[in-house]
Amino acid sequence: MSEPFSVRVTVRGYETDVQGHLNQAVYLNYAEHARWELLHRAGLTQAVLAARGVGPVVLETTIRYARELLAGEEVEVTCAFSWGTGKTFRVEQVITKADGTVSAEITGVAGVLDLGRRKLLPSPQDVFGELAGKPELLGL
Template sequence: MTEPFTVRIQVRGYETDSQGHLNQSVYLQHAEHARWALLQHGGIRQADLLAKGVGPVTLETTIRYRRELRAGDEVDVSCAFVWTEGKTFRIEQSVRKTDGTLAAEVTGVGGLMDLKERRLVTDPREYFRALASDPHAFGL
């Protein structure tokens, strides 16, 4: 199995809460950043998706907080697609300090929406294969 795509992010002071911890909503932003970075890494731009009349949608997200993060911490946010049969796929992500400490796990269920029909496409893998310059980046 291929190692998941990873992007490094530094926790910024304005992202912390009154206790000095990374605010819970920012974990979602960091995970989203890693997902879009993976798309770009694999050769899929937002404009490419729109040109095909589709857009990624998040149907479910779960965050498991393991260790606190504070301003100045650097983290590696991973992202890996897990394909299933049908209209949806899973995305598994981890947020790790650079020393390897697991700070959070983010899992989600997503799909590709046909922007005209406002319904999930039948097989999102088809679109990823067709658009990606590197389908391997998406586990295809």
């Protein structure tokens, strides 16, 4: 099995809290950044999705914090989609420090929204598979 998609991020000082740790809300920003980078690499830009009248939506997110992150640290943020049946799919993400220590695990449930009808589409993998130039990056 190949390595999951990942992006590198450097923790910026203004993202930290009074204790010097990465602010808890910023973990969500890092996860969102990695998800959009994966979608873009697969050919699913916001313009492509909007032209089709669809968009990904996050329905649930869980973060398990393991180790603090400090300003200046470089991390890898992975992203992998897990497809099943039905209207939703899972997104598994891990934020790992340069020394290999896991800082956080982020698990989400997402879907693909029909922007006109404001309803989840019945088979998100079919939509992404049809529109993606590189569906294999999405596990399709």
